[in-house]
Amino acid sequence: MSDHVIALRNVSRYYVMGEFIVKALDGVSVSIARGEFTSIMGPSGSGKSTMMNLIGCLDTPTDGQILIDGEDTSGMSEAELAFIRNQKVGFVFQQFNLLGKLTALENVVTPLLYAGYKPRERRRMAIDALERVGLADRMHHRPNELSGGQKQRVAIARALVNNPSILLADEPTGALDSRTGNQIMELFDEINSEGRTVILVTHDRELGLKAKRQIHLRDGKIEV
Amino acid sequence: MVIENVKLAFNAMRGNKMRTALSLLGIVIGVASVVAILTIGDSASQSIKDAIAIGGLDMVTIYPSPGQRNTGIFNEEFSSMLRRDVEGIDVVLPQNSSGGRIRVGQEATDASVVGVLSDYGDALNLEYAEGSFFEAMDNINRRQVAVLGSDVAKELFPDQEATGRYISLFRNQAKNYLVVGVLKSKDPTFNLSYDNSVFIPYNTYGQRFIRTANVGAFVVKVTDGFDTISVSDRITEYLDDIVGTDGYMLFSPATLAEMADQITGTFSTFLALIAAISLVVGGIGIMNIMLVSVAERTREIGVRKAIGASPSVIRGQFLIEALTLTLLGGFLGIVLGSLLSFAVTNLMDWSLHLSYASFILALGFSMFVGVFFGWYPAVKASKLDPIEALNHE
Ligand SMILES: Nc1ncnc2c1ncn2[C@@H]1O[C@H](COP(=O)(O)OP(=O)(O)O)[C@@H](O)[C@H]1O
Ligand SMILES: [Mg+2]
Numbered sequence: 153m154s155d156h157v158i159a160l161r162n163v164s165r166y167y168v169m170g171e172f173i174v175k176a177l178d179g180v181s182v183s184i185a186r187g188e189f190t191s192i193m194g195p196s197g198s199g200k201s202t203m204m205n206l207i208g209c210l211d212t213p214t215d216g217q218i219l220i221d222g223e224d225t226s227g228m229s230e231a232e233l234a235f236i237r238n239q240k241v242g243f244v245f246q247q248f249n250l251l252g253k254l255t256a257l258e259n260v261v262t263p264l265l266y267a268g269y270k271p272r273e274r275r276r277m278a279i280d281a282l283e284r285v286g287l288a289d290r291m292h293h294r295p296n297e298l299s300g301g302q303k304q305r306v307a308i309a310r311a312l313v314n315n316p317s318i319l320l321a322d323e324p325t326g327a328l329d330s331r332t333g334n335q336i337m338e339l340f341d342e343i344n345s346e347g348r349t350v351i352l353v354t355h356d357r358e359l360g361l362k363a364k365r366q367i368h369l370r371d372g373k374i375e376v
Numbered sequence: 377m378v379i380e381n382v383k384l385a386f387n388a389m390r391g392n393k394m395r396t397a398l399s400l401l402g403i404v405i406g407v408a409s410v411v412a413i414l415t416i417g418d419s420a421s422q423s424i425k426d427a428i429a430i431g432g433l434d435m436v437t438i439y440p441s442p443g444q445r446n447t448g449i450f451n452e453e454f455s456s457m458l459r460r461d462v463e464g465i466d467v468v469l470p471q472n473s474s475g476g477r478i479r480v481g482q483e484a485t486d487a488s489v490v491g492v493l494s495d496y497g498d499a500l501n502l503e504y505a506e507g508s509f510f511e512a513m514d515n516i517n518r519r520q521v522a523v524l525g526s527d528v529a530k531e532l533f534p535d536q537e538a539t540g541r542y543i544s545l546f547r548n549q550a551k552n553y554l555v556v557g558v559l560k561s562k563d564p565t566f567n568l569s570y571d572n573s574v575f576i577p578y579n580t581y582g583q584r585f586i587r588t589a590n591v592g593a594f595v596v597k598v599t600d601g602f603d604t605i606s607v608s609d610r611i612t613e614y615l616d617d618i619v620g621t622d623g624y625m626l627f628s629p630a631t632l633a634e635m636a637d638q639i640t641g642t643f644s645t646f647l648a649l650i651a652a653i654s655l656v657v658g659g660i661g662i663m664n665i666m667l668v669s670v671a672e673r674t675r676e677i678g679v680r681k682a683i684g685a686s687p688s689v690i691r692g693q694f695l696i697e698a699l700t701l702t703l704l705g706g707f708l709g710i711v712l713g714s715l716l717s718f719a720v721t722n723l724m725d726w727s728l729h730l731s732y733a734s735f736i737l738a739l740g741f742s743m744f745v746g747v748f749f750g751w752y753p754a755v756k757a758s759k760l761d762p763i764e765a766l767n768h769e
Contacts, residue, residue, distance in 0.1 A: 210682055210762045231686040238684020249679045249766065253387050265380060266684040310683065 163216035194369035242311025301332035402658025407709025409651035414734035417644025464602035491581025507557030604630035666753035678765025698750025706742030
């Protein structure tokens with residue numbers, strides 16, 4: 153079991169919309185091994201982001217269990233979930249979601265702030281992470297002074313800086329041109345080859361097939 | 377973390393300078409009025425006390441009521457009785473006085489004629505431009521000698537020494553008094569203008585001007601090291617027992633100064649409380665800007681939660697932002713209030729007594745306002761759903 157870094161057991165996520173119930177995720181069970189590179193594919197509205205958010209502990213399931221590193225997250229408090237988001241997962245979004253008033257360095261430092269590192273350590277770790285994505289020379293720039301690809305690299309540095317075992321990326325190339333997108337994909341490959349579990353959400357077949365394993369979603373269920 | 381949050385707070389303020397300034401206005405005005413009122417109150421009270429203190433903070437004067445002068449205990453034995461029965465009294469100086477016209481040949485001037493014992497000069501540390509105070513024998517033998525206040529001497533003997541010369545008191549031309557001393561100019565007290573007085577022996581005064589042995593006033597000097605207010609309270613208690621509250625009047629500058637202090641104190645505390653209400657209004661301004669700030673930064677809150685900020689971390693961030701705002705407002709208010717106090721005391725010619733207690737009070741109150749009115753917005757921010765916050769536009 154312990155080689156499964158992520159395990160979903162019969163997980164559902166329903167939204168009540170007036171008289172209707174939207175089953176964004178409907179009884180999904182899946183395990184992901186440590187170090188795997190998995191892509192989640194499927195048409196728009198099939199539940200990809202919902203699944204991603206649940207794995208990343210940004211959301212809690214209506215039903216079922218989610219285990220991260222063998223630890224059951226059901227019944228965890230907000231603070232405990234925040235701790236998992238901080239320590240065990242790194243999130244990369246389509247819209248980058250950088251903090252606009254902070255510099256690249258300050259953005260990358262923020263998760264370390266929440267982790268309780270001392271200022272000197274924070275700075276060193278953040279610079280290392282920015283070097284890792286090739287952006288050390290831009291660390292004092294604000295997001296609006298960076299290109300889309302550069303912003304996504306900063307976001308990846310931020311996701312990796314706390315050395316999480318899982319990297320979650322929800323349509324990370326969706327807002328980038330294909331050349332830049334390919335460079336970001338190469339970066340994910342490298343990150344995966346370092347032993348980190350990477351989960352990539354995409355509706356781009358070609359990109360999705362680059363991962364070693366594909367999970368296909370349709371109407372909130374896994375397609376076999 | 378606190379430092380980062382304070383930096384974030386300043387970032388947010390810089391981003392919306394006008395809005396920040398407007399919402400700080402309430403706190404700034406509130407703190408400035410509290411500081412100004414307390415400081416101006418302190419300065420006013422201090423200058424009143426200074427004015428009263430000229431009357432001698434170690435002196436208490438007893439005035440027997442008119443009826444008591446003829447029948448009561450206020451005769452010459454009263455001095456020794458009071459000293460015996462009430463602790464903390466150095467000397468009791470009986471004193472009779474009346475206004476009169478003083479003449480030397482054609483020159484004349486109006487002055488108080490004061491009958492006192494020969495120890496009066498030493499007891500009050502009088503200083504002499506010429507000669508000295510009269511002697512005990514002068515009193516015993518009811519000699520017609522006089523000590524002149526400096527203005528009286530200047531008036532009657534403009535160009536020459538006064539000692540050794542004679543003056544006439546009142547309408548009685550024949551009674552000639554020998555001048556034995558002239559006082560240096562001395563600040564007036566509440567009951568006597570020294571410069572404008574003529575002092576003569578007590579017994580001489582009694583023989584010449586009043587028929588009875590009763591005394592117009594007793595000046596009590598408190599022994600060094602005793603508290604004037606408690607001595608005057610003891611005298612009051614003692615006299616109330618013997619002659620009743622209507623039998624005399626007691627005048628004590630120290631007691632008066634204390635009363636003035638209490639009155640200005642109560643008054644300025646009352647005004648400061650009213651001003652503090654404007655701090656509460658200022659707090660509502662803070663709550664308003666914080667709610668707007670939380671709403672505008674919903675997405676930022678979502679991002680922070682996604683990278684591991686717990687609810688308490690988010691709450692702390694916004695509380696510190698509210699605190700930073702109110703402390704900045706409090707600081708500006710203190711500066712403004714001090715400037716205002718400086719202007720007012722300058723205008724009134726009072727000495728400025730900056731009320732540091734009011735600084736601490738004002739800062740403490742601003743912090744309280746910051747936490748109190750910042751709490752709700754901060755809790756609201758901490759409870760936002762991460763995904764809803766992230767998808768917020
Ligand atoms: N907050 C929400 N309220 C109601 N319905 C939602 C909410 N979030 C997602 N959904 C619905 O759940 C389904 C899955 O959404 P999502 O996981 O975002 O799809 P995908 O990422 O695959 O495009 C969609 O039908 C979507 O409309
Ligand atoms: Mg999606």
